[in-house]
Amino acid sequence: MPRIYKRRPLLSNEEGVKRLAKRLTRTLKKKIDAIYVKKILRDPDKPHKDLYGLLVDNKIYLGKRKHQKTKTPLVMTLIHELIHEAFPSMPEKIVLNTERKLYRCLAETEKLRLKKYINIFKAQIPTHEIKHTPPR
Numbered sequence: 777m778p779r780i781y782k783r784r785p786l787l788s789n790e791e792g793v794k795r796l797a798k799r800l801t802r803t804l805k806k807k808i809d810a811i812y813v814k815k816i817l818r819d820p821d822k823p824h825k826d827l828y829g830l831l832v833d834n835k836i837y838l839g840k841r842k843h844q845k846t847k848t849p850l851v852m853t854l855i856h857e858l859i860h861e862a863f864p865s866m867p868e869k870i871v872l873n874t875e876r877k878l879y880r881c882l883a884e885t886e887k888l889r890l891k892k893y894i895n896i897f898k899a900q901i902p903t904h905e906i907k908h909t910p911p912r
């Protein structure tokens with residue numbers, strides 16, 4: 777009988793959590809040009825819709841108001857968008873599950889580290905770019 781090769785799920789154990797966190801940090805450093813934190817982030821296709829996050833042209837947009845309203849940490853959406861960038865063919869449902877699971881498993885120090893990245897990237901955005909609207 778042929779052996780069936782089964783890939784272990786991404787977050788099956790502590791090692792998996794560490795590996796994914798590392799991978800996403802690498803994605804952030806190498807592939808993401810900027811993180812834009814906007815007060816209100818509107819869906820380019822449905823302007824009345826308030827978004828948590830958006831990934832366009834290697835830039836991540838985070839909507840502050842939506843996070844405040846639902847008491848969701850910005851880092852969670854940053855993780856979500858990084859998963860999209862690192863695994864472009866992963867279906868949305870699995871991205872959501874992975875994001876939640878990783879956030880739950882991630883050590884506080886790791887979360888703080890990611891939060892720092894938001895601030896570092898934010899600091900680099902020229903003032904006139906903050907009003908930038910994501911392209912359609």
Ligand SMILES: [Zn+2]
Pocket residue numbers: 856860868871
């Ligand atoms: Zn998504």
